[in-house]
Structures are given as C-alpha cells and as structure tokens.
Amino acid sequence: MAPRLLGVSLKMYFGHERALGWCRDIAALAREHPAVRSGAVELAVMPSYLAVPEALAILDGVAVVGGQDLAAADKGAFTGEVSGAELAEIGCRVVEVGHAERRALFGETDAVVRAKTAAALRHGLTPFLCVGETDRPDDPANAADACVRQVDDALGDAADDSDGGAPIVVAYEPRWAIGAPEPAEPAYIRAVCSVLRAHVRGLTAHPGSRVVYGGSARPGLLTAVADDVDGLFLGRFAHDPAALAAILDEAHALDAQDGSADPTAAHPTASSR
Numbered sequence: 001m002a003p004r005l006l007g008v009s010l011k012m013y014f015g016h017e018r019a020l021g022w023c024r025d026i027a028a029l030a031r032e033h034p035a036v037r038s039g040a041v042e043l044a045v046m047p048s049y050l051a052v053p054e055a056l057a058i059l060d061g062v063a064v065v066g067g068q069d070l071a072a073a074d075k076g077a078f079t080g081e082v083s084g085a086e087l088a089e090i091g092c093r094v095v096e097v098g099h100a101e102r103r104a105l106f107g108e109t110d111a112v113v114r115a116k117t118a119a120a121l122r123h124g125l126t127p128f129l130c131v132g133e134t135d136r137p138d139d140p141a142n143a144a145d146a147c148v149r150q151v152d153d154a155l156g157d158a159a160d161d162s163d164g165g166a167p168i169v170v171a172y173e174p175r176w177a178i179g180a181p182e183p184a185e186p187a188y189i190r191a192v193c194s195v196l197r198a199h200v201r202g203l204t205a206h207p208g209s210r211v212v213y214g215g216s217a218r219p220g221l222l223t224a225v226a227d228d229v230d231g232l233f234l235g236r237f238a239h240d241p242a243a244l245a246a247i248l249d250e251a252h253a254l255d256a257q258d259g260s261a262d263p264t265a266a267h268p269t270a271s272s273r
C-alpha cells in the first residue's frame with residue numbers, strides 16, 4: 001500500500017520563531033515515530049514563505065516542504081510573487097494551489113488555479129490542488145461532481161505544459177468545514193472522496209495521484225475515513241505536536257492492519273535536497 005500522506009499548512013498562524021520551533025518539534029517526532037520510519041506515512045509541510053528555507057533544512061529526510069501558493073508566471077515584473085521555479089530551486093517538492101482562502105480572500109479564479117497548477121507541474125512540484133464545494137449540499141454526490149469538475153478544470157492547462165506522468169495530490173477541502181469546530185462527517189467525506197479517488201486514479205497523465213481530506217481534520221478522523229482517502233491535510237489541529245503524534249499513531253495502527261508495513265523500507269521523502 002502507498003504511504004499515507006499527512007500534509008500540514010501553517011497558513012499565517014505562527015510568527016517566524018514559532019514556526020521554526022514547530023518544525024523542530026515535528027522533525028524530532030518524525031525521526032522517532034515508527035509510522036514515518038517505516039515509510040507508512042509521508043509528511044508534507046507548508047510553512048509561510050519566509051520559513052521555507054529553514055524548514056527545508058530542519059525537516060530534511062523526514063518531510064517534504066513547500067509553499068502555500070506560487071505565482072502563475074515563472075519570472076518577471078510580478079511584485080510580491082514567488083515562482084514555482086524558485087521554490088523548486090531551493091528544494092521544495094510540493095506546493096498548494098487554489099486553497100479556498102486564496103479563492104475567497106484573494107480572488108483566485110478557476111483560470112488562475114489552472115495556470116498555477118500548470119506552473120507547479122512545469123517545475124516538478126507536486127500540486128496540492130485544493131477543491132471543494134462552498135456550501136454544504138444535501139447530497140455528497142453533488143459535492144463529488146463539483147469537485148471532479150474542479151480537478152479537471154484545474155488540469156486544463158497542465159497537459160500541454162507538463163511532461164505528463166507527474167502525480168498530483170487532490171485536497172478535498174469543503175469550504176464550510178475549514179476553520180470549523182468539527183470536520184465534515186466521516187460518511188460524507190468517504191462518499192465524496194471515494195468518487196474523487198476513482199477519478200484521480202483514472203488520470204492517465206498523472207499516475208500515482210492521491211486524494212486527501214482537509215477541513216478541521218483532527219485526531220480520530222484518519223481512522224474513520226481511511227478506506228476512502230490517502231491521507232489528511234491538516235491545519236489548526238496540527239499546531240500541537242502531540243495531536244500530530246496521535247494521528248501518526250493512528251496511521252501506524254492502520255498500517256499494521258493493512259499488514260503492509262515494511263520496517264526496512266526507505267522513507268519516500270528521505271532523499272536530501
């Protein structure tokens with residue numbers, strides 16, 4: 001079984017020193033934790049841009065690191081932007097694209113998300129492509145349809161720009177569940193993610209693509225949705241390293257149930273920059 005993927009975006013919650021301290025705590029945890037050591041879990045951390053270079057050094061060998069956004073363009077007169085080329089140059093392997101907050105607060109349109117997805121793939125960055133319905137629909141099938149459309153739309157420019165063959169990560173993040181006290185119900189998440197997962201597994205230009213759930217994800221959720229998701233995309237509930245440790249424990253227990261743990265396997269993120 002492929003490793004479970006646990007992504008964490010620190011958004012803009014922490015200052016610089018707190019972000020680096022958190023990275024050090026997570027690095028220490030991950031180095032010791034059997035779920036990471038065995039390769040059962042792959043960690044991806046997206047701090048704010050300023051913390052990315054030091055996060056890369058601190059988390060080297062235990063987590064991939066990336067930006068929370070990237071520019072659609074590769075270079076030029078784009079004040080305030082950071083290109084995928086620069087993120088890749090310093091060692092990033094992943095980048096968020098089209099997060100609900102970027103769409104809602106910074107006016108990112110579908111066309112922008114399309115261009116940024118293409119830019120990520122062009123520079124060898126795995127996009128964490130964020131999709132999700134705005135309002136809670138009655139029927140998860142409607143949410144799944146909307147998400148499938150968002151994924152296909154976001155990849156619309158990528159086929160020509162990318163070499164093909166690079167996986168993506170689809171982060172299913174219903175906007176109504178982000179920043180909420182509780183995540184969406186497990187049955188709802190499973191219903192949407194099972195459709196999305198079947199869809200992304202059929203993306204022949206992006207083999208190995210995965211689906212993770214985000215939106216108030218917290219300890220206990222992975223176990224409840226594990227059959228239909230490839231992992232979680234965590235926000236606030238990863239701020240406490242003990243909570244992340246609890247989720248790693250869950251992943252380890254799930255891996256033992258799968259019977260696929262290979263304690264001798266190299267960690268998939270272990271290659272250095």
Ligand SMILES: O=C(CO)COP(=O)(O)O
Binds near residue numbers: 177179180233236237
């Ligand atoms: O948006 C998220 C991750 O990208 C989730 O954030 P919260 O878990 O804090 O709701």
